[in-house]
Each structure stands twice: as structure tokens, then as C-alpha cells.
Amino acid sequence: MSDDPPVMLDEHRGMSAQKATELRRLRSEVEAQRAALQERQAELERHFLAAPATTWEEAAEKARYLIGILAETAEGQDPRRREIIADVLADFARLAGGPADTT
Numbered sequence: 001m002s003d004d005p006p007v008m009l010d011e012h013r014g015m016s017a018q019k020a021t022e023l024r025r026l027r028s029e030v031e032a033q034r035a036a037l038q039e040r041q042a043e044l045e046r047h048f049l050a051a052p053a054t055t056w057e058e059a060a061e062k063a064r065y066l067i068g069i070l071a072e073t074a075e076g077q078d079p080r081r082r083e084i085i086a087d088v089l090a091d092f093a094r095l096a097g098g099p100a101d102t103t
Contacts, residue, residue, distance in 0.1 A: 044065070
């Protein structure tokens with residue numbers, strides 16, 4: 001094995017080739033993160049399906065999850081529905097005795 005430092009191939013390519021390589025790397029990272037997120041969501045949904053809620057707080061947590069999914073759809077982006085979603089989430093927080101989070 002040689003003690004020579006490794007050659008950085010990116011430095012020997014043209015700017016457009018470097019940019020294309022960087023875009024491929026970024027896309028690959030995004031796809032890996034998306035796959036990991038989908039697996040975590042599936043795990044959460046399996047947890048939600050494993051047993052019925054035993055408290056109002058557990059039921060509200062399931063509802064928050066589903067409301068969050070609705071909020072990401074085109075229908076959930078309607079200004080009226082966004083306000084309703086924010087109000088419902090604030091109601092859950094208030095009724096649970098916590099601070100109202102209207103994000």
C-alpha cells in the first residue's frame with residue numbers, strides 16, 4: 001500500500017461533471033432519507049394498529065397523526081381547513097392540559 005495521498009477525482013473533472021456528480025449524490029441521500037422516513041412512518045402505524053387507545057391522550061395522538069397527513073394534502077392546504085386543523089390541534093393540547101401549539 002502506498003503512502004501517497006488519495007487523488008481527489010472531482011478536482012480533475014470539469015465544473016459541469018462535478019455539479020452532475022454532486023446532484024446525483026444529493027438525490028441519493030434524499031432517496032435514502034425518504035426510505036428511512038417511510039419505514040419510521042410504517043413502524044408508527046404498526047404501533048397505532050397494535051392495540052386500541054386506552055386513554056383520550058392516546059386517541060388524540062392517533063388523531064394528530066392523521067390530521068398531519070391531511071394537512072399535507074391539497075385539501076388540507078385550503079386556508080379554511082388549515083385554520084380548522086390548527087384549532088383542533090390547539091384544542092387537543094388545551095384539553096390535555098399542555099400549552100396550545102398552533103404550528
